[in-house]
Amino acid sequence: MKLFYSPSSPYVRMAHAVAILKGLDDKLEKPPAREAGVNLDKLNPLNKVPTLLTDEGETLIESKLICQYFDEIGEGPKLYGQDPQTRRRVLQQEALGHGVLDAAVLCRMEERMREPEMRSAQWMERQTKKLELGFAAIETIVGRLGPSLGVPHITYVCMLFFIDQHKIYPGWREAFPKLAAWYDRTRTQPALAASEPKLT
Ligand SMILES: N[C@@H](CCC(=O)N[C@@H](CS)C(=O)NCC(=O)O)C(=O)O
The missing domain is CATH 1.20.1050.10 (Glutathione S-transferase Yfyf (Class Pi); Chain A, domain 2)
Known part of the structure; x- marks a missing residue:
């Protein structure tokens, strides 16, 4: 999975912290989103970080949605609850x-x-x-x-x-x-x- 990343973004940090908590950090590549040659707007028309490209080729935008996805596929108790x-x-x-x-x-x-x-x-x-x-x-x-x-x-x-x-x-x-x-x-x-x- 690729988590398009900016170290200064608090929204990216939220997704990253959830990935760590769910045992997924090792499975994440973190390409810097704001480097020359990275055209994030081709994946995310809003051109915002975090943006996640899953191993299945799905693009997820919005930190909250990315956190929910990590909760779905990661290990440990469900952070968003069961009921x-x-x-x-x-x-x-x-x-x-x-x-x-x-x-x-x-x-x-x-x-x-x-x-x-x-x-x-x-x-x-x-x-x-x-x-x-x-x-x-x-x-x-x-x-x-x-x-x-x-x-x-x-x-x-x-x-x-x-x-x-x-x-x-x-x-x-x-x-x-x-x-x-x-x-x-x-x-x-x-x-x-x-x-x-x-x-x-
Ligand atoms: N609601 C979005 C906010 C994301 C956001 O605003 N990210 C900022 C960085 S902190 C960004 O990429 N801004 C670039 C822009 O708005 O052009 C989320 O939770 O993912």
Whole structure:
């Protein structure tokens, strides 16, 4: 299988961490997606990472779908659960982490891509509100998650690492101390430690 890869992408990291957890890392090639000569848009019209090309020649786009595929073919307990209610709960918890990460990425893009005079304070406020309310909701969820690594753990750790790395929400640790303590404990679990980007 080929997982088109970018070491800085938190969405790629989510898929990679699930692959490690499901015993699939050895079966993954990780071609760099952003090198000259790689035309990812031929496989994925959205030209986004992660994109997975399976051994059967199927192309999967979206990290959440790739994580579900790894859960289907990998070893160990089913991360998305066996019954519809558990599955809905995991998908909902995952969606919340993705939504917060999406808002963080939009904040970063606004700052990176636009000149200061072109930036919209209203847009930033709108995204920042999603961060604040999302963090509050996630803080209550992690209190109930248990120690065994699952999709919500992976989603939240990858999201929090990205936000910390790019200083998108300074002060979150003081505002959400239980979430900060959970993050520091959880990020050291093997699949998360092994997939953590090396900061230079
Ligand atoms: N919802 C997508 C988001 C993927 C995404 O936005 N990836 C970024 C890298 S972090 C990307 O490839 N951006 C390139 C672009 O938008 O042109 C997922 O979960 O896979």
